[in-house]
Amino acid sequence: MDLSYILNELGEDRAAYFNAVAPPIIQTSNFACKTVADMRFMLQHEAEVDFYSRGNNPTVDILEKKLAALEGTEHAIAFGSGMGAVAAAVLSQVKAGDHVVCVNRPYIGTNKLMRYFLPRFGVEVTMVDGTQAANFAQATKENTTLYYLESPNSFTFELQDIAQIVDIARERNICTVIDNSFATPLLQNPAAMGVDLVVHSATKYIGGHSDVMGGIVCGSRERINRIFAAEYLTLGAVLSPHDAWLLLRGLRTLPLRMERVAKTTRQVVAFLQRREEVAEVLWPFLPEHPQYRLARKQLRNNTGQFTVRLQTESLAEVERFCDSLQHFLMAASWGGHESLIYPAAAAYMEGKFRSSLPFTLIRFYIGLEDPEYLIRDLEQAFARMKE
The missing domain is CATH 3.40.640.10 (Type I PLP-dependent aspartate aminotransferase-like (Major domain))
Structure with a gap:
């Protein structure tokens, strides 16, 4: 069909x-x-x-x-x-x-x-x-x-x-x-x-x-x-x-949106991999990922979700980076037209983490914006991260 x-x-x-x-x-x-x-x-x-x-x-x-x-x-x-x-x-x-x-x-x-x-x-x-x-x-x-x-x-x-x-x-x-x-x-x-x-x-x-x-x-x-x-x-x-x-x-419009999201995500991930502030990108579509071959076998293309582990031990730096983003909304879901982040640091409450995830992890969802627009936003947030 x-x-x-x-x-x-x-x-x-x-x-x-x-x-x-x-x-x-x-x-x-x-x-x-x-x-x-x-x-x-x-x-x-x-x-x-x-x-x-x-x-x-x-x-x-x-x-x-x-x-x-x-x-x-x-x-x-x-x-x-x-x-x-x-x-x-x-x-x-x-x-x-x-x-x-x-x-x-x-x-x-x-x-x-x-x-x-x-x-x-x-x-x-x-x-x-x-x-x-x-x-x-x-x-x-x-x-x-x-x-x-x-x-x-x-x-x-x-x-x-x-x-x-x-x-x-x-x-x-x-x-x-x-x-x-x-x-x-x-x-x-x-x-x-x-x-x-x-x-x-x-x-x-x-x-x-x-x-x-x-x-x-x-x-x-x-x-x-x-x-x-x-x-x-x-x-x-x-x-x-x-x-x-x-x-x-x-x-x-699902096929068009998925194609656009996939292409932009690849460009944003490539940018993040080059940043010294990023310790790791968790994304099964990277050739160095341990499950890359399985991802290529089961999935026909990448989508817009991945997680970044920042190179820091400072909760304040993680929060400063997230708070400085102007064009990534901070929200729980994903899949819409807008790009989003979900920081694991949000689980830090009352002096302890209520999560099994490290506070340095930030989940990204890439929407339909131009990749250059998103990359410029990431650049300025990285610049403010160490202030």
Whole structure:
């Protein structure tokens, strides 16, 4: 299926809505039935029909069809946030008494889900170094039902060998879930490597404009329909029609934005590597990175996230550098038009660090600005760092 067809035509029936180029926002909570028989049918087939927007909605349906096609899966389901998608995917595979193996240092919300939420309900979680696939096998128990991956990770960008871990999981009849937000479906397709459920924070690259929240779970129709009937309808973390429309708008330009971000990121990283104030750039697309070959194998191109370790032992110098940046916003997310930083130093509170990360680490996200514009900003911030 052609990418252009998926982004611009799949799931859209323009003749049904006045030949409008953009799909309409079907802003309704209810869909009426003409007869009792009609309502009976809808109640029995709620996963396939538009009956109540807490379940299906025509605008949301278009988004789901496109994301499933982009990930190469049978079906997809949209949530009101990335964590809504992650939580539903995980909860759909566990019950009290089960065991989960999760990669170390996942996204902070996922980390809380694994370390604090699941154990409250009798689910044991083991966190492992995902750079070695054998660690998943070694951590597996008789009651293990789920392997959770995030490749690359959110802050330090370690990768997992997806195909190897899938092979281990299949031998043991264990479900695999991966957060693919870093790469988008354009640059990495875990389902093609055998992963059962692929989740995205659509808030990031898919939305692309920092003005909408959303999450996606992609997988087989059977798995997605089970999530729909249980975690989706029951917990209610649904995506609104208007937010679905904004995400559809973001998808139209996704290939162009990803190409621009990738090119600018390479230029900014090259600049940072030459600076004496930078001790290390954590980015798997550097040839000297220990997982460079795996990155080139699994990902079709680089994206805009990387982390820098500053060459200093001074918290004040780290803060001065970050505070001096004028065109990098300081914010938690990424994937929009604007470039961002997230300093690990922000975790320094009450005289101690509440993080396992060194305070010298700063995560960067490169947006759509001109590379020269960003490099000039970095230069002036470095100049003020030692003042």
